[in-house]
Amino acid sequence: MKADLKPDLASYLLAMADDEMILAHRNSEWTGHAPILEEDIAFTNLAVDEMGHAGLWYRLHADLADEDPETYPDRLVFFREAPFFRNIQMVELLRGDWAFSMLRQYLFDVAESVWLPDLASSSYQPLAETASKIAREEMYHLRHTQAWIRRLGRGTPESHRRLSQALDEIWPYALQLFVPQPAEEELAAEGLVPLKSAARETWLAKVEADFKASDLALPDGGEPPTTDRRAHSEHLVGLLTEMQSVARAYPGVSW
């Protein structure tokens, strides 16, 4: 890898890690509150998986940033302020109802199913290996969330109404997934990462097929609320306050 691309790839990985971490934390709020015990376990597993993936991306980020991969991830997660997080706004939105959380996770899973196989052939070997490991788990996530979207879409008038409402709210936010990141073209030219703009078309086609099977219409167009990953909604601060509270109350202790 060209040395001058190292910081750009590091930023790219930090963005992926933050997306997974914040989504995982939001989803973990369902633990103990999901509609049925089995789903409580399943959705919690899913959140734990995403948290694990975030950990893997943070470690790769640490390597490229010449930081200690053992300790740096905790510093990033527990001691960074909101403006320094690089997640998209979709993942920080409040968990909403079951349809909202499930649809958000589904849209994220489809996106991952699109770019993980490409990342698995990255010219940066550590990235390729991590992506191929994560891709296996993600296949299962997608199957789970897909099954739920179909059932909510074709379940009862209420489940359909809630899912449609969630879609209206989430859709523009989901489109931020495909906003190119800084130096993405240079990274792609070196075979390090795929282009998000190309992923968007594949994502749309997959989502449209599932929506058809769920009696949902694909929203027309739409624009993400921001194209800047440094910009956040007011919800991130509240999430971080809770997520970071214990680590900050007792800094230096080992859990």
Next chain:
Amino acid sequence: MTDTQWPRFYVFKQDSPDFPHLNCGSVHASDGEMALLNARDVFVRRPDCVSLWVAPASRVAEVTVEGLAALESPATSGQEQDYEVFTKSASKGQHARVGKVVANSPADALRKASEAFNSDSWVWMVVPSAVIVASPEDEGPAWFEAAHDRPFRHQSFYRTERLIREIKAGQHDPPGDD
């Protein structure tokens, strides 16, 4: 009052190709596909597994040695179909799959099962093969492999419990605390 509880499904798990499917418990789900997904999360998060089956509890029939005589007489007509047979030979332990019978009713299947697989079993369970939803054979990795390379850590691996006790005992005062 409406019953909001989803139907129950039996779960059968096969740990390796050399072992039979074992009944490991049950899950609630809206339908077979969801039951299979739930079963994977509830029963195969960590351990080895090569194949997972679920079947609606309402379609599972069971009889003990003592109950055999009281089985209703076999129907004279009725569509013949395959039934998977599971037996148990100890009061503890799980029902293990032993084979198949062709029968025209659950009672008929139980009787045939008790005749064909009678070595030391004291309970027989039959499930119509057609109602079983199985994990797709060509998707093994997606279903089970991920569980293999995930480390399993016992609670004692983490210092959390001891740390909480220390915090409560005032050994780690937070910054700013007087």
